[in-house]
Amino acid sequence: MKDIISFIGFILRSMLIVIVTIFYACVALLLGLSGIRKAYFILARQWSAVLLKCAGVQVQINGMQYLHPLQSRIYVVNHTSYFDIPILLASIPDTVRIMYRKNLERIPFMGWSLAASPFIGIQREKARDAMKGIEEAVKSVSIGESVVIFAEGTRSKDGRLGTFKRGAFLLASRSGKQLLPIALIGAQDIMPKDELRFYPGTVTMNLLPPIEPISNMSREEEVALQQSVHALINEALPEEMKSRNKEEQ
Numbered sequence: 001m002k003d004i005i006s007f008i009g010f011i012l013r014s015m016l017i018v019i020v021t022i023f024y025a026c027v028a029l030l031l032g033l034s035g036i037r038k039a040y041f042i043l044a045r046q047w048s049a050v051l052l053k054c055a056g057v058q059v060q061i062n063g064m065q066y067l068h069p070l071q072s073r074i075y076v077v078n079h080t081s082y083f084d085i086p087i088l089l090a091s092i093p094d095t096v097r098i099m100y101r102k103n104l105e106r107i108p109f110m111g112w113s114l115a116a117s118p119f120i121g122i123q124r125e126k127a128r129d130a131m132k133g134i135e136e137a138v139k140s141v142s143i144g145e146s147v148v149i150f151a152e153g154t155r156s157k158d159g160r161l162g163t164f165k166r167g168a169f170l171l172a173s174r175s176g177k178q179l180l181p182i183a184l185i186g187a188q189d190i191m192p193k194d195e196l197r198f199y200p201g202t203v204t205m206n207l208l209p210p211i212e213p214i215s216n217m218s219r220e221e222e223v224a225l226q227q228s229v230h231a232l233i234n235e236a237l238p239e240e241m242k243s244r245n246k247e248e249q
Contacts, residue, residue, distance in 0.1 A: 010197060016054040020047065025109035029116050040117055041095050048086035056200025057083065057190055059091050063207030066180060070094060072141040073178040073210065076168045076229055078237070079150035080159050080188035083198065087187060088148055091205055096146045099133060099167070101154070120147070134171050141177045151229070159188035161243040164230050169213075169222045176215035181208040181229050183236035206236045 024047035031040045052059065075096065077088065085098055102121040105111040114121065120140075122133035137147045149171070152162040172179050183206040191198040211229065214221060234243050 013054055013056060017051055020050050020054060022109050024050075025113040028113040044117070045089050048090035051086045052090055055083070055190070055198055057087070058202045059087055060202060060204045061091055061207070062204065066207045066210055067093065071178065072144050072146050073180050074141065074168055074171055074175070075146060075148040075180050075182055076151045076233070077148060077182040078156070078161050078184055078233055079152050079154065080156045080184065081191045081193070082155075083187050083190045083203070084150070084184060087184065087203055087205065088182075092148075094146045095144070096148050097137070097140050098148045099137060099150070134167060134174065137171050138175045141175045147171065155193050156188070157193055159241050161230070161234050161237060161241060163245060164226050166222065166226070169226045169229075172213035172225065173215065173217040173222055176213060179211045179213060179225075179229060181211070181232045182206065183208065183233045185237060185241065208232050208236055
């Protein structure tokens with residue numbers, strides 16, 4: 001009986017999310033096509049907050065003191081769920097651009113609005129396209145916008161922290177902007193990678209002490225920064241989410 005009630009609740013929540021997403025995506029498409037940039041960020045945050053409420057997801061935030069003074073920065077986050085994007089957009093009181101994989105643009109409505117958005121879509125497999133995304137992100141932080149990068153490049157299969165890609169740290173080197181690591185805990189239980197179903201629950205977002213990078217770092221300095229940020233996020237995760245790669249810890 002509990003399973004039946006849970007499934008009915010899931011169906012009702014899903015219907016609400018579909019309706020909300022279609023509405024906000026259509027408005028976002030209009031804003032994106034008309035070039036009203038600032039309004040898109042506000043709309044994206046509203047959509048994220050409503051989506052989380054419909055899904056029964058609550059976010060507990062630790063370390064808000066690290067966001068002051070508010071400035072453009074690079075958020076480096078572990079990635080375990082499709083819910084990571086709305087969690088971040090709804091919870092970070094900042095104008096943020098998400099760097100996302102362009103294949104998400106194939107998702108009806110949400111993906112179409114992403115394609116028209118100020119967010120940065122990249123094809124990781126194409127070096128030229130990835131570098132173009134980095135250049136766009138450099139411009140963003142130079143005009144006061146922040147950038148969110150999922151450092152692993154893709155969602156974790158088992159919830160554990162994976163190997164970091166170079167993008168966030170190359171961006172830090174090129175822009176000289178502050179890095180703020182974030183450890184997301186519990187999002188993998190909201191929507192596991194191999195399931196289309198989501199579950200109500202609580203996600204913990206741990207903001208970690210910011211790191212001031214060196215402009216125009218050498219490749220060796222980039223690698224050292226990459227390992228340092230990986231270790232910080234890894235330390236903030238529970239045992240079952242920690243990296244299995246001992247060389248990075």
